[in-house]
Amino acid sequence: MSFDLTPEQDQLRDAVRALGRRYGHGYFVEKAKAGEHTTELWAEAGQLGYLGVNIPTEYGGGGGGITELAIVCEELAAAGCPLLLLVVSPAIAATVINRHGTEEQRKRHLPGLADGSEKIVFAITEPEAGSNFHRLATVARRDGDDWLLTGRKCYISGVDEAGHVLVVARTEDSSTGKLKPTLFLAPTDAPGLTRSKLDMEILSPENQFLLYLDDVRLPADALVGGSLDAGLPALFAGLNPERITVAAMGAGTGRYAIERATDYTATRKVWGGRTIGSHQGVSHPLAHAAVQVELARLMIQKAATLYDAGRDLEAGVSGNMAKYAAGEAAALAVDTAVQALGGAGMTTEYGVATLLGAVRAGRIAPVSREMILNFVAQHVLGQDKSY
Numbered sequence: 422m423s424f425d426l427t428p429e430q431d432q433l434r435d436a437v438r439a440l441g442r443r444y445g446h447g448y449f450v451e452k453a454k455a456g457e458h459t460t461e462l463w464a465e466a467g468q469l470g471y472l473g474v475n476i477p478t479e480y481g482g483g484g485g486g487i488t489e490l491a492i493v494c495e496e497l498a499a500a501g502c503p504l505l506l507l508v509v510s511p512a513i514a515a516t517v518i519n520r521h522g523t524e525e526q527r528k529r530h531l532p533g534l535a536d537g538s539e540k541i542v543f544a545i546t547e548p549e550a551g552s553n554f555h556r557l558a559t560v561a562r563r564d565g566d567d568w569l570l571t572g573r574k575c576y577i578s579g580v581d582e583a584g585h586v587l588v589v590a591r592t593e594d595s596s597t598g599k600l601k602p603t604l605f606l607a608p609t610d611a612p613g614l615t616r617s618k619l620d621m622e623i624l625s626p627e628n629q630f631l632l633y634l635d636d637v638r639l640p641a642d643a644l645v646g647g648s649l650d651a652g653l654p655a656l657f658a659g660l661n662p663e664r665i666t667v668a669a670m671g672a673g674t675g676r677y678a679i680e681r682a683t684d685y686t687a688t689r690k691v692w693g694g695r696t697i698g699s700h701q702g703v704s705h706p707l708a709h710a711a712v713q714v715e716l717a718r719l720m721i722q723k724a725a726t727l728y729d730a731g732r733d734l735e736a737g738v739s740g741n742m743a744k745y746a747a748g749e750a751a752a753l754a755v756d757t758a759v760q761a762l763g764g765a766g767m768t769t770e771y772g773v774a775t776l777l778g779a780v781r782a783g784r785i786a787p788v789s790r791e792m793i794l795n796f797v798a799q800h801v802l803g804q805d806k807s808y
């Protein structure tokens with residue numbers, strides 16, 4: 422494993438950093454407070470090719486991997502613009518369609534995902550099932566050549582900005598009579614698909630929704646991969662990219678918060694000539710947070726390298742560990758930065774407390790810290806399941 426980025430990856434990092442800094446956290450907060458989206462940043466990132474770095478060149482992408490997409494997520498977050506929809510649209514949806522969609526689905530959706538003109542969001546979570554995906558109750562049933570989807574989804578991010586939603590439903594396997602997960606690409610304006618916005622305590626330009634599916638009629642070609650057997654592998658295909666990119670976003674957010682705080686503590690003086698950063702009670706917590714963020718970045722790099730090498734199972738372990746580590750590190754870094762900034766830490770101007778809700782949510786979503794610990798306990802430590 423190399424600790425160096427390739428020259429192309431280095432260039433990508435510098436270019437995304439420059440773009441993110443041009444917009445900055447002030448822009449992100451302004452959009453969130455106005456109830457608007459970061460449309461300009463998304464469009465520019467798309468035009469510059471950053472949203473499609475992991476999409477094959479024949480569909481208009483950059484031909485890179487999750488390593489490149491993680492760089493984009495981390496650098497935008499490090500500039501104060503942690504865009505959650507990067508995790509949903511290019512990471513989950515593009516990977517699922519590229520790896521398991523039909524050729525027709527790839528041609529229809531990947532070019533738009535690559536240039537940012539199309540967003541596809543992801544709907545798996547349900548009110549009754551929660552973390553237990555075996556309890557998913559959204560059902561797809563055949564009606565002639567069409568499918569009819571019925572069910573409810575919750576906390577679905579970005580539905581108001583997306584053209585399609587990738588819905589995880591269950592279909593009956595005719596050979597066993599059992600229900601198995603299947604993925605559908607549903608237009609967000611499909612008749613029968615309605616939504617209501619959830620009030621969340623997260624300052625973000627991206628929103629979460631309850632989705633109601635009431636006999637949503639979809640044509641046969643909305644079924645991802647065109648076959649019921651494609652469902653489970655397609656669902657799993659999206660998980661590693663999701664965990665790795667959300668971890669990268671957390672690491673970037675941690676870097677951003679520590680930078681804001683250390684800029685301040687290196688110059689602020691309240692006891693004679695010494696800076697507050699010279700007091701170890703201030704600098705050690707920041708140094709501790711920096712260590713945690715750097716450790717998380719190392720695990721992100723490992724997970725992305727394994728994933729891009731096609732080593733999905735090992736990437737699953739590292740990706741989960743990276744997500745856990747980055748979620749904890751980001752929450753620690755933001756909280757520590759707020760403390761180091763004192764009263765300034767709670768102002769909008771210094772742009773750190775504005776991230777408290779987002780990093781707190783990062784310990785719950787898209788997979789909670791407890792479910793990752795369950796995964797590690799069972800798959801790495803060989804422990805029995807309690808549930």
Ligand SMILES: Cc1cc2nc3c(=O)[nH]c(=O)nc-3n(C[C@H](O)[C@H](O)[C@H](O)COP(=O)(O)OP(=O)(O)OC[C@H]3O[C@@H](n4cnc5c(N)ncnc54)[C@H](O)[C@@H]3O)c2cc1C
Nearest residue numbers: 543544545546551552576577578782786787789791792808
């Ligand atoms: C900001 C945000 C954005 C989101 N975006 C999306 C999205 O775009 N698409 C989507 O499908 N979902 C999305 N989600 C949903 C998210 O994935 C879920 O909230 C998450 O998976 C947890 O499910 P739950 O909220 O139902 O918690 P529950 O399953 O009800 O769990 C509640 C608590 O119990 C713990 N717990 C549950 N079971 C166990 C167990 N066996 N062992 C130990 N602890 C356990 C959990 O870790 C958690 O702390 C989003 C959520 C948030 C907050």
